[in-house]
Every structure is written in structure tokens, then in C-alpha cells.
Amino acid sequence: MVGRKSGRALLREEGLQRTDNNLDLxxxxxxxxxNQKNYYTDFLKRDDQILTFRLQAEENRNRMTKAARDRDRALAHGQNGLPYTEPDADVDDDMAMEDGAISEAYGSKTIVVHPGSQxxxxxxxxxxxxxxxxxxxxRKAHESEAEADGAEPRPKRMKxxxxxxxxxxxKWFGEEFAAEYNTMAAEFRTYRRNNKRKVLPNSRELVVNWNTRTPPETIYEHNDPLRIDWTExxxxPGDAPDFFTGHAALRIPEKSNPRYRLYWPLQHGWLNEQDYSNKNLLYRDFFTIIEEAIKTQLGLRRKKDWAQYSCVLIIPDLYEKxxxxxxxQEMLRDFGFQRVCFIxxxxxxxxxxxxxxxxxxxxxAQKTSICCVEEGMCVDQxxxxxxxxxxxVTETFIKMMLFDRLNYSDINLKRRHDWLLAEELKQKFCVMDDTNTSVMLFEFHLRAHGQNTRKYQWKAYDEPMLAxxxxxxxxxxxxxxxxxxxRSLIDGSKDLYDGTPNDPTTNSQLAILQSAAQNLPGAVVAKPSGPNAPGSIVPVSTPNRQQAVSAINRLHDLEGTPRSSVAGSPPPEESETPQPAAGDATPAVTYNSVQGPQPDTEVQDRTVPIMPIDQAILASIGAGAGNDDRRMRDFLGGIMVIGGGAKFPGFTTYLEQRLRVLMPNYGKEILIGPPPRELDPQVLVWKGGSVFAKLGRTNDSWIGQMEYDRLGARVLNYKCMWAW
Structure with a gap:
């Protein structure tokens, strides 16, 4: 019988004994x-750890080093008999100094771009x-815009x-337009009587009778000194360019061979997703117009020279990310600009x-933006x-004149020459001063390609004021x-972590959407699917003054709600909670007990934000001032109307009167001032962008190529002057 073996002998015989001499694997x-109970990190918690700030600090160090070297060099030259001059601290390094003189003006290498809907x-x-x-x-197409959709004219006539x-x-524009027009005319007559103006009872009949009986006068082309130079x-047809931009596009004949169709990439301040079926083509047209304008208007024909230039882009206050x-991305990658910034x-x-x-x-032209600005920053809310x-206003003016039997009844704003004519008529004749309002005789010349010039004489009474x-x-x-x-082609921006929409919005805008969805007819577009037809409009009731004022008052309720709270905030009182209107016009704002008012993006993207401009101004000022009476008075005394859409004589005076009626306690403080230095209100925004472009080293919002290559669009979080 074999004796029992020890454990060590078994390990040695079985090969399980450790023989590595305790060496590490x-x-x-x-x-x-x-120890997770006691550890700490400061990763990305200091500015000097973020790339954009590190580059900025490095640039400042390089600037100081260069300034010190230049100072030493100047002192050395001073010892040799040359005078020494202290460098100007306000002069930027980009301004090259040669023999004590600036070689080129600062800003000569900076392009300022302000795109608009028109x-x-x-x-x-x-x-x-x-x-x-x-x-x-x-662009080349099978048919022009006037021939599309069955050649239906604009304004659309009811059949x-x-x-x-x-x-x-x-009866061309329906009963609703006729009722609105007649109501405005009656209120205008009452307004004139209150101002001690003479009102003739048969003014409308005089206008209709004259326009019905007066035919146009034909002027042959050789007798017309102001004939139009059409795009040749x-x-x-095979040699025709694929596209035209700018003024040349508007002067292409309607019956050209080949046909061309006009596209407007921006409509109502948004990308025009209605007329495009492809997102890439929409973006390409938008940037092609800017590129061709830089080449033709600024003389920069070669894109390889654009690397020496910087670009300032002016964007809306409520932008889309x-x-x-x-x-x-386009300005830095394709255009190749040296650096870009936004304002x-x-x-x-x-x-x-x-x-x-x-x-x-x-x-x-197609949008009205209102914002309070204080100490170089836009007040967010x-x-x-x-x-x-x-x-x-242009389209409404044409509808009113057609309503009163304009003798050019065939006008169609889809035709290029008719659209240019309508814009000219609005700019010449529309006013907001009833001092000289009476039955007056006007005239215009219609110039169409391949036709003799026609001279129309027509009369109007209150149409130039009512539009x-x-x-x-x-x-x-x-x-x-x-x-x-x-949102049929381009989705809105969403948060990277929870997928919620994060495009900027304000309590003021949400309150206007909510008020419009409930009170204004035609404000909410029906859902694309369902029992309602696509694009149909949900009818709702017409607002009155009490409803409009309550919409303004709701801003204080929304503004007073905390954005974040551990315990949560109670919902508004039931009496103040807006109720959805009939049909699909649900409110555009929902309430979250933790984060306050939240937009219902589905309804928000189908609701047209519309409100009378005087009430919208007070809503903006009320949200911007909050409960501070001093700020309220400052904003009311610093209202400035700009833009080309309201260049009507007497507009600011009439607006002041309406604001004083709505705010009688602040009647003395309300003041609307014109742009200073007799600047054209149409170009004031661009002029401000050019001033911003020349701030020099005080402007820290420039985005360079290397920053964008490493961080992409995330660099906007650090470079924008506002909360991105």
C-alpha cells in the first residue's frame, strides 16, 4: 500500500507549484x-485649459513680445539720432506700421455681410x-414662377x-378681406373726424368711377427715355448660364429661352423650405448669392485671395443654430476666410x-424684430x-387698389416687372400722415419686355394710408x-444629451405665439396629415383690445417664474392658464413645474407669430425691464425704428400716438427717435456691423481656422458674446 503524499509533493508532481520567483505578470x-470618497479634478474647470482661451492668451503674449521688441528697436534707433515715439495702444497689430505711418486702414481686409429675406x-x-x-x-427651369401652379396670380383671386x-x-379676395378693409376704412374716417379733418362721404365712389373709365396711354419705345435694360x-439656349443672381435675375424676360425661375433662399427670416425640395440645393443657392455678390460687388474675383480677409456675419436676434x-462651416472651409465672427x-x-x-x-421686408439693448448686450427675454x-404692405396695397377698380387689373406680383412696379408704388405713395389725405390723381408707367410702355393714371383715397x-x-x-x-427639409437644433430643442426662444415670443394661436384668424396652420387638408388654416376668433392686453400681462407671469428650482414651482392659477382655441389651435406653451414655460415645438412650428406692432413693442419692453421702473422709462424713451419696411412718412409719429394710448402713465417718457447722423435706417444694422469689425483687440469673438478644425461648431459656445 502506497503511503500518503504531502501537499507540496502533489503540487510538484502535478505541475501546479509556482516557479516564477514572485515576478510580476x-x-x-x-x-x-x-478612493471615491475623496478625489478631485479640475479638468476643463479653468479658462487656461480651454483651447480658445489658450490661443487668445498666446496671442496676447506674442503681441506683448512683439511690442517689447519694437520698443527696444525704436530706442536703439533713437540712440543713433532717430526720434523715438511711443506706440499707440489703440492701434492693432494687423495695421502694419511703415516709417511711422499706417500702410492701410484697419478694416480694409474685413467683409461685413448682412443677409435678409429680400x-x-x-x-x-x-x-x-x-x-x-x-x-x-x-435658375434654368421648364417654366417661370409666373407660369407655375397653373399660372395662378398673386394676390390670389377667389374663383x-x-x-x-x-x-x-x-369679390376677388373673399368676404373676410372685404370686411376687414371696410372696417379699417370706417375707423379711418372716424380717426380723421376726431382730428378735425374734412371727410367727403362719396370719396370711394369718386375713386371707383375714375379708375373704371380711364384707359391707359400707350408710349412707344423710342419715346420712352427710362426704358429698362433687360438681361441679355x-x-x-445651350450657351445660356445656369443661373443669374441679384439685379440681373430680376431683369430676365418672362418668356425667355430657356426659361428661368426665381428662388429666394430666405423667406420671413427663415430658410425657404417651401419652394425647395432638396436641402443641399437650398444651402447652395444661399451661399452662391453671397459668393457672387462678393465677386461682383467687391471685386474679389479670385477665391484664393479670400484667405487674407476676415468676415463679420450679422444674424437675427432669434437665430437658428x-x-x-x-x-x-461654409465661410471657413469653402470661402476660406481667415477668421469669422457673428453679431x-x-x-x-x-x-x-x-x-x-x-x-x-x-x-x-418679411419680418419685424424687436429687442431691448442695454450696455452692449441684447436683453434675452x-x-x-x-x-x-x-x-x-405691398401685397395689401395692391389688393386694396384692385378692390377699388384699379385700371391695371391684370397686375400679378409673380411677374418680375409687376413685382418691381408694386414695390415702386408702395415706396412712392404709401404714407401714414392723414394731413393731405384726399382723392388724389397718381400715375405710373408699366414697362414689360417686348411691349410698348403703358402710362396709367389712377385715383386713390385712403388706400396709401390703410395699407x-x-x-x-x-x-x-x-x-x-x-x-x-x-421643418420639411431642415430639422431644428437639438440638445446633444437629451434631444430637446435648444434653438433660442424667449418668454415674449412664446406669449405672442400663444396669443396668436388663440385669438388671430389664420395664425395656426393645420397638421400636414389628418382630416384637414395640407396647408389649410384653422379659423379662430378675431382679437379685441382686452385679449391683446392680457397677452402682454402674461409676460410678467412667465418672466416671474424661476427657470430652475429644487422644490419646483406651482403651475399658474387656473384662471390665468390660457385655454386652447377651437380646432387644432392648441397653445404654443406648456408648463413644466421645474423649468417653467416650455415651447410646444410641434405647434410652435405651425403658428405664425403675429401681433400688432405697438403691442409687441410694449411686450418686449415689459419683458426686458421686468419690475424695474427706471429701465422701463429708459427703454420707452429710446425706441428706434429702423429697416426699410417702415419707411413711410409719419410712421414714427403715428406709432408714438398708439403707444401713448396703451401706456397713458408713461406718456411723457415715450419717444421714438430717428437714427443719428441722418443715417439711412435701411443700412444702420450693416453700419453697426462695420463698427464692430473695427474694434481691434477688444473683440474676442473671432473664430479662426485652427479653432474650428479642432472644435467644430462647439467653438461658438466660447466665442459668441451672448449665451449660445
């Missing part, structure tokens, strides 16, 4: 576990005034059951005017963006197509 150092304004920062280019591109138009122009196309990020429109206007505190009312402007009054009664405007196609 690897030469890599082993890190012990961290016009693009750009120029060098050293220019006195910008170049203005229509924000339009004409009978048999498909024909009514013989009476009073080559005789061979997707568009700003796309612009930043908001209202802030640029305050720079151009030199105001430290003001309420900026920017009335554009005061930003408002309304989707109407000068183009709505601009639409700013104070936006229900007269047509809002039916303003939200069509919204």
Missing part, C-alpha cells in the same frame, strides 16, 4: 483603485455704405364654382447708432420676431402660406 505599472447688404468695413443686392437667384373669376373686384441671353453652424442685428443697430440703451424695432413686414396700417392690424395681411414647408 507585466512590466506595466499597476494603478491602485481610487436684400443682401455687404461691403468692406471701411466703406461708408454697403452694396445692396437682391437676395434672389434665377367661382365654374372656375371663373367674379366680375366684381370686390445668348442666341443659342443649424443655419449659423452651416454659415460658419446680432439689434446689437449691431445699437453700435451703428451709438446708443447704450434702446429698444430696437427693425421692420424688414425681450427678443421678439414677427412674421410680417414691408412685403405684406401701412396693417402693422397695427395684422389681420388684414395674408398669412396663409408663411408656415408651409416649415
Amino acid at each position: 507585466t512590466t506595466w505599472p499597476q494603478v491602485n483603485m481610487i 436684400n443682401l447688404r455687404l461691403g468692406l468695413a471701411t466703406d461708408a455704405l454697403p452694396k445692396t443686392v437682391p437676395m434672389v437667384i434665377a 367661382l364654382d365654374d372656375g371663373s373669376w367674379p366680375t366684381e373686384p370686390e 441671353l445668348p442666341s443659342d 443649424v443655419l449659423v453652424s452651416a454659415v460658419l 446680432q442685428e439689434s446689437l449691431a443697430a445699437s453700435f451703428g447708432a451709438g446708443y447704450s440703451i434702446s429698444c430696437i424695432v427693425d421692420v424688414g 425681450s427678443r421678439i420676431n414677427l412674421k410680417y413686414g414691408g412685403a405684406d 401701412p396700417l396693417g402693422f397695427f392690424r395684422p389681420t388684414i395681411f395674408d398669412h396663409s402660406r408663411k408656415m408651409l414647408g416649415r
